[in-house]
Amino acid sequence: MGTLYVVGTPIGNLEDITLRALRILGEVSLIAAEDTRRARVLTTHYEIHTPTTSYFEGNKLTKLNVILAALDAGDVAVISEAGMPGLSDPGYELIQAAIERGHRVVPIPGPTAPVTALVVSGLPTDSFLFLGYLPRRKARRRRLLHELAHQPHTLVALETPHRLRVGLADIQAVLGDRPLAICREMTKAYEEIWRGSVSAARAHFGESQPRGEFTLVIGGAAPEERRWDEEQVRTALRDLLAQGLRRPDAAKRVADLSGWDRREVYQLGL
16 A cells, blocks of 8 residues: 655745655655646656646646556655645645555645745734635635734735735725735745835735745734724624625624624614
């Protein structure tokens, strides 16, 4: 019975790979790769000749049995397009299925964009929440931000270039003008680490079309922000009512998040 190796690969610079990862990729019988083209760049550079098969968001369920059959016959390595598999990338379902079938699952640690961005952000690193990609839809994105508005932890999120501006607008509207760092194309030739306030970020990235993949590191709520002001309560309540929640249910949810009494929130909504 084979072992599934969960292998971290570079997020940009090909030199950011461990000797152990290179050895494992050369020894396994199959590499399941999110992007076979990116995998080919890596394996060609390091003269690794292991057979590679695709395993990405669009085929991860239909390909599952094929990869599990390969695991029954020998060792398999799963790699994402960049970074650690399973972190906002395919891998979770395969890892879960391998565990259920009794296969050994071994992590081969490597670079990961969220932690890389966090440690260079200049924001607190002692506690943080990783959000993955912010929701595409405005209502869901705002709902998530409302739920996090009173959290003291640093927030780390991924964002695509075409949604960066609207994401920053919602962050400012819901969380306020917090400090943040925006990391783009980390470890690559055009690496950019921008630090400032949300409003300054909107001005900076509003001047030209954003390019590349972005990691946002957002400061947590300051002590005085952990109880929402009246405008935040009204905005959250209005958003929930617009989504079809009954007034009592919306008031209770906002109260749980904001530090306000439920009856106070209900009265604001009348």
